[in-house]
Amino acid sequence: MKHAGEAVLTAILETAVDAIILIDQQGIIRSVNPATVTMFGFSKEEMVGNNVKMLMPSPDRERHDQYLQNYCQTGVAKIIGIGREVAGQRKDGTAFPMHLAVSEIPVQDGRLFAGIIRDITALKAAQDELTMLNEDLERMVRQRTDELRAAQAELLQQERLATLGQVSGGIAHEIRNPLNAVKTSAYYLLNANSPAPEKVREHLERIDRQVTLIDNVITALTDVARMPEPTVxxxxxxxxxxxxxxxxxxxxxxxxxxxxxxxxxxxxxxxxxxxxxxxxxxxxxxxxxxxxxxxxxxxxxxxxxxxxxxxxxxxxxxxxxxxxxxxxxxxxxxxxxxxxxxxxxxxxxxxxxxxxxxxxxxxxxxxxxxxxxxxxxxxxxx
Missing domain, CATH: 3.30.565.10 (Histidine kinase-like ATPase, C-terminal domain)
Known part of the structure; x- marks a missing residue:
């Protein structure tokens, strides 16, 4: 049964899509699976026996040994049992994003650490593309919103101008007729030769009536414009x-x-x-x-x-x-x-x-x- 279990475990490691790396307390790589070779570009012989930091870009490369030492001394986990996004580095020097999940394995002479790594380059690219698309969409929405606001403002202005035209036309009609009557009476009073007193009074009263009409129009318009707030x-x-x-x-x-x-x-x-x-x-x-x-x-x-x-x-x-x-x-x-x-x-x-x-x-x-x-x-x- 023991050999059967080991065979199953070996089969899983050999066929796993994710890279699986086993390191000791000093960070030395003890074993890797084929997916690790494919992902990083190093051969199995190039990795086993070397420090795992060879698979990391700066500044993680320089800090990794201290991270591992701190955990072994304090037991405070920064990534073990948690999993997070980190950066890896291939043999050709290119860096790529990856998700790393680390678990601790107690053994007779200390402890080992197993890391399961998934290349998330495609996922990050999709996320970046989605972010760009969202930004483009937000920009388009802002642009369309601005255009709609401008169109609304223009329409409102046109409506105001149309209303102003209607109101001004009405005001002109209501005021022009009394003004014509005033002008006619004023002309008579200025140019008549020795008009009779009753004729003078008739035209003065006419002027007074027409001025009152004009005043009523202005008062009514003012009442509309200055309508007080209701006392409900x-x-x-x-x-x-x-x-x-x-x-x-x-x-x-x-x-x-x-x-x-x-x-x-x-x-x-x-x-x-x-x-x-x-x-x-x-x-x-x-x-x-x-x-x-x-x-x-x-x-x-x-x-x-x-x-x-x-x-x-x-x-x-x-x-x-x-x-x-x-x-x-x-x-x-x-x-x-x-x-x-x-x-x-x-x-x-x-x-x-x-x-x-x-x-x-x-x-x-x-x-x-x-x-x-x-x-x-x-x-x-x-």
């Missing part, structure tokens, strides 16, 4: 809308029907700012029906929001204009600056709400305002 609190939206509706004058041929449920949940908004929104919506609904009609106030709720609807029985909004009704200075009215809905949208965004416009299946427009429900104590919607 619990709000009974039904009571708020009812109180607003009571202050808006209606023609006798216009009815306002309140169908809002009395048990509607409270919302978490700035009540003062929200009142501006519903005042604008109710007035718009009234103005859309110069020949009379009905305004309906409805509401529904779920666990997170309250949805308020202001609808009318007027002609509705032309379909091609639905997407533009929230734009600053866009209006379908003969008189008006077209800022009411833009201000309303800005207010609702600051209060965590939304607004949408649509036409009803029968006739008339409907505006839906969605507001967050407030939770007592922490103000969390939901």
């Amino acid at each position: 609190g619990r709000c009974d939206v039904h009571a708020l809308v009812a109180s607003i509706a009571a202050t808006i004058s209606m023609d006798v041929n216009i009815k306002l029907i309140d169908r809002i449920p009395s048990n509607l949940p409270t919302v978490h908004v700035d009540a003062n700012q929200l009142s501006i929104v519903f005042r604008n919506l109710i007035r718009n609904a009234r103005d859309a029906m110069p020949k009379g009609g009905t305004i309906f106030l409805d509401a529904t709720s779920d666990e997170r929001t309250v949805s308020m609807r202001v609808s009318d029985t007027g002609p509705g909004i032309p379909p091609e204009l639905l997407s533009r009704v929230m734009e600053p200075l866009f209006t379908t009215k003969a008189r008006g600056m077209g800022l009411g809905l833009a201000i309303s949208k800005a207010i609702l965004q600051r209060n965590g709400g939304t607004i949408s416009a649509d036409n009803q299946s029968g006739s008339g427009a409907v505006f839906t305002v969605t507001l967050p429900i407030g939770v007592i104590g922490d103000g969390v919607a939901g």
Whole structure:
């Protein structure tokens, strides 16, 4: 059995893919297997009887004897029983990466050390290639990210310029007409020969009215730009809308029907700012029906929001204009600056709400305002 075991061990050593080297306490090579010869390029005779440091590049070559001596004296292992990546050196002087696992073998006259070595050149090359590929990928991702950011910035700039063009066009329209009237009256006052006092007063009053219109446009634009942060609190939206509706004058041929449920949940908004929104919506609904009609106030709720609807029985909004009704200075009215809905949208965004416009299946427009429900104590919607 002993001879059979030795035969098996010899067969394993002879056929092992990894290099296996046996050294003594002084670092002298006692035996090597064929894989060691293939890996390092030395013959078996050139290695056996020589110090194992012959297979190491500097500086490990110069330090190996001290490493081995320190372990034999202290028993503190730096590599034995651990295994790690080290460098080897072939007969032709080329260095290569290898994984070395060392185990200690007690023998009758001391101890031997068996080292199992695997050449990891191909593995390191693959790792290096993978690292390079990752670096290339990261560089490409950074480049594409920068390109996307640049494109986004350019798109945002274009959108800002487009919005600026729309707003400036609206401002020009709203201001140019009053200025023309002012200019006409000023021309008359400067060039008329002995105008009657009542004529002078008429033109001065006209100038005063037109300057007031211009001031209103500028004030409204300033209000949009300087919209204060909301002072958020619990709000009974039904009571708020009812109180607003009571202050808006209606023609006798216009009815306002309140169908809002009395048990509607409270919302978490700035009540003062929200009142501006519903005042604008109710007035718009009234103005859309110069020949009379009905305004309906409805509401529904779920666990997170309250949805308020202001609808009318007027002609509705032309379909091609639905997407533009929230734009600053866009209006379908003969008189008006077209800022009411833009201000309303800005207010609702600051209060965590939304607004949408649509036409009803029968006739008339409907505006839906969605507001967050407030939770007592922490103000969390939901």
